[in-house]
Amino acid sequence: MVHSWPTLEGNVVELLPDLVRRYRGRLFWIVGGDPAIARHHVARHSLPQVEVVPKKSLRAIWLALTAEVTFFTHGFFTAVTPPRSRLVVNLWHGDGPKETTHAGDVRSTVVVTGARMWQRYKAETFGVREQDVAWTGNPRTNALLRRMTDEQWARLGLDPSDRLVLWLPTYRVGRNAEGLVWEDGEPLSTRSDLRDLREVVSRPGLSLVVKPHPMDRDDYARLGIRVLTEGDLRDADVALYELLGSSTAMISDTSSAWVDYLALNRPVAFYLPDVDRLASTRGFNVPDLLTILPGPVLRDVRDIRIFLEAVTRDPVDPALDRPAERRRIGTAPVGDAPNRLLDWLDVYQRDRGRHPLFGSAAPDRPSHRSPARRGRRPSHRAAPSGR
16 A cells, blocks of 8 residues: 555655556555546556555545555554554655654654665654664655656746756745645745846746745745746646756755755755744754755855856856765665665565565575564564455
8 A cells, every 4th residue: 555645746656666566466545635636647657456545535544554565655544553564664755954843643664765864863753773764765766867758848848958957945834735834934935135036047048947845835936937836747747856857957955855866966056045044943853954965055146146157057067066965965876766665675574574575586695684683583474465
């Protein structure tokens, strides 16, 4: 069983094809939004083994309680520690410096990470041991290697010959799926220093595009620059990470997407005019955010201009890179993250005396897990099938 939010969250969407290929049981996709979106994706990508089930149903609750294996991105009826007979995998929705709150009701067997820097933090946050955190990369990173087709560029109204710079800000004013609204800072579109941004980006050969967070309530169109929403990407049949993989550079702040993007070795800058306020409202999980960032920090529109000019002139300019910071973050390699995760999970299952679920052959080398765990007598009780 898989559960994602938003429905087309990349960590589930990119995992599904390999689950279909490697898992022998039935697959259920629990969706909290419009089931038609998930069914359209299943049909378009030829995944007939995947059955879409609305989250607000008794069947979804039953599946959550009995499924042999569960993958989720934001928690799903997970306030109780799963029994040893079940494998519950917290894919989560990325890594990064934002503090994770309200995680006490998100329990799992395993947690996934895409960056060494946050491996221990995720273990502590979600109440698992560090060896239960799989450093395999986020499954969604597979899409970074799929360049957009000419047809997809056309659907988005973008020129593939331009330097495409994506701006992925985290939300200052947000609203979640339950309608709860909160404010961590002033909306970026109201900042006076961005009034000249339209003029800054009006240069031949450059496209600056804002992709807001799904929970963002800001109206970036007021800045006079291009905005692409979740709906725009869905209508164009473009995954966010396909768009990222087709870009030249990124501007972000505390979004988890920049951590995954590091694997491409492309320029990343950080627009953080309100870093002190974010530290006090949102909270960071690192002592000093500015010291870990693997790219220039942009404080105003002048800094943005300098960065865009450098990217337009030479996107591989060493001056745009921070190799020491990149190495310190320890981003997982890009490519085949779903299969790395499924292989890792099969080894994990064997080490805890359970049967592997995804068809991996037993490793020829000794397990990388602790001898104490390997020494346990294997259990011969069958896991609930959930089918």
